[in-house]
Amino acid sequence: MQRAVMEIDGPMGIESSARMSWNEICAHKQFRNRWVALDGCRYDDATRLPAEGTVIDADDDLAELCSRMKRENQHFCTILYCEATRQRTISRH
8 A cells, every 4th residue: 555645856756735636646656546535626628537636635545545545535536547548436424
């Protein structure tokens, strides 16, 4: 289990408050093929797919990520699986 920690000038090179497009998030090797918790997730009106958001956490294990979000009172985040071929929404806390 690896946790993505968003730090200013951290190993991922992005700030914790950086909004990214969904395509940028999925292209980032730190998030690809992992569950990603987003704050302020915005969806495209035409496609109904995620368009952008702020990554607050990521994990290989969905249950672990959900537990962490609950402990950290992140009840309004959106959790998505980030893969190159398709996108799916799993949970909205």
